[in-house]
Amino acid sequence: MSELTQRSDNELLQAWLDHVRSRAAIEHIGALNRHLQDQLQIERELVGRAGGLNRLRELLTGDDPDVVLSAEQALRRSETAEGRAHPAPPDSADAVLPEDRPMFRLALSPPPPAMDVAEIVKRLIAALPLEAAALLRQLRPAIGLWPQAARADAPIDGSRLGGMPCAPPGWQWPIAATEPMLFIGQINCADLRGLPGAEVLPSQGLLSCFGDHDTVMGCLLTGEGGALYYWPETDHLLPAEPPLEMLTVFPRAELLFRPMWDLPDPDSSVIAAILPDRSNQATYKSFHREMRRHGLPAEIDYPCNGSKLLGWPDLLQGESFEFTLDQPYDQYRLLLQFDSYTNGSEAAGLGPGGFLYFFITKHDLADRRFAAAELAIQFT
Incomplete structure (x- = not known):
């Protein structure tokens, strides 16, 4: 103005x-x-x-x-x-958080190995011998997204969270309620070649993820979902320009990938059907938590860096998605899950604290109709 x-x-x-x-x-x-x-x-x-x-x-x-x-x-x-206009003495200023925090250090190191199949099998048989076989039939490959520090020399079509997107010439930025959607991140499918589970995705091309401000920030009653684009060729991509100044740009973080195996969330209907006994549910919940935080530094006593491709969604509010999904929850598979993250110096939060999910039906995934994916959120 x-x-x-x-x-x-x-x-x-x-x-x-x-x-x-x-x-x-x-x-x-x-x-x-x-x-x-x-x-x-x-x-x-x-x-x-x-x-x-x-x-x-x-x-x-x-x-x-x-x-x-x-x-x-x-x-x-x-x-x-x-x-x-009259600055306060330095000792009365807001405290500056130290940069050497455990969460920040994760972005300065490569991803640790996830719990492998043999260890998952061993622990489940020991913890739940009668139900282990049924649980293991639910095992799915997933690909963890491990944020790293932003790099000025990173390719324009590189896999990353935050920052600003690239797009084909003539592409129009998605709009919701007169506002440009927020750019969440992009995945170069060529980076996934050879990883377990990646065979259901294209071997090349870029997945670019956007979310309406109100959906991403957890304002469910006014949220308008998101948009997922797939561009098979990346050689011609250019930096994208929004139609209006972006009021929210998430910190840029390059991505490494963490092969992993995933099991249903303890609060899912799948687990409720396999483990009707509450004591067994508690045992499984403890195991699931340890599986999720496997390999993380000892000073981090909670699961984090929960962004991933495929696998099972981590649930914060059960299977309640009626505000954001067009069909019943059991008709979908998880395509992408986004967690809060850091790039080693900045932190990005989603909503009041939670996960963003791109869900896609099995048929749309098989036919690679990624534009049909739907954005949902759960928060604490």
């Missing part, structure tokens, strides 16, 4: 009032965030002018409660900004 400097005081005030009065009609949180950002830019230009604060003070006696409240908030922001 660089043209704001060319507007008169009256025009700025009217633009600010228009934003205040129209925002109640905006339901989509991502679109509302942009609307509020534009309002704040107008506000900063107005209060920076002689008499600007007085124009806002005059609104305090009006009869529109939304305008009165917004004027009060604008005046408080102005006072806070003025206070920040």
